Amino acid sequence: xxxxxxxxxxxxxxxxxxxxxxxxxxxxxxxxxxxxxxxxxxxxxxxxxxxxxxxxxxxxxxxxxxxxxxxxxxxxxxxxx
Numbered sequence: 114x115x116x117x118x119x120x121x122x123x124x125x126x127x128x129x130x131x132x133x134x135x136x137x138x139x140x141x142x143x144x145x146x147x148x149x150x151x152x153x154x155x156x157x158x159x160x161x162x163x164x165x166x167x168x169x170x171x172x173x174x175x176x177x178x179x180x181x182x183x184x185x186x187x188x189x190x191x192x193x194x
Contacts, residue, residue: 169194 116124125134147165154160162175169191170183185194 114126116126118124127134145167150165151160158177162172164172167190169186169189171186173182173184175181187193
């Protein structure tokens with residue numbers, strides 16, 4: 114189960130030890146993204162080709178299985194990457 118401890122904290126209870134949970138939580142399903150851009154996309158692939166997120170890089174171009182071009186996101190909260 115998962116309990117909300119406070120506004121910024123959750124506590125996970127597992128039936129068995131899971132040494133990979135932190136890594137999986139930080140990679141899958143924890144993106145901070147623009148809700149309107151997501152809802153206006155026809156599909157995940159449409160959104161993934163030009164996602165709007167808060168990370169240090171912006172997607173300039175995505176060619177599946179060929180290339181991914183990124184550029185620095187100057188407004189990234191952690192400073193220019």
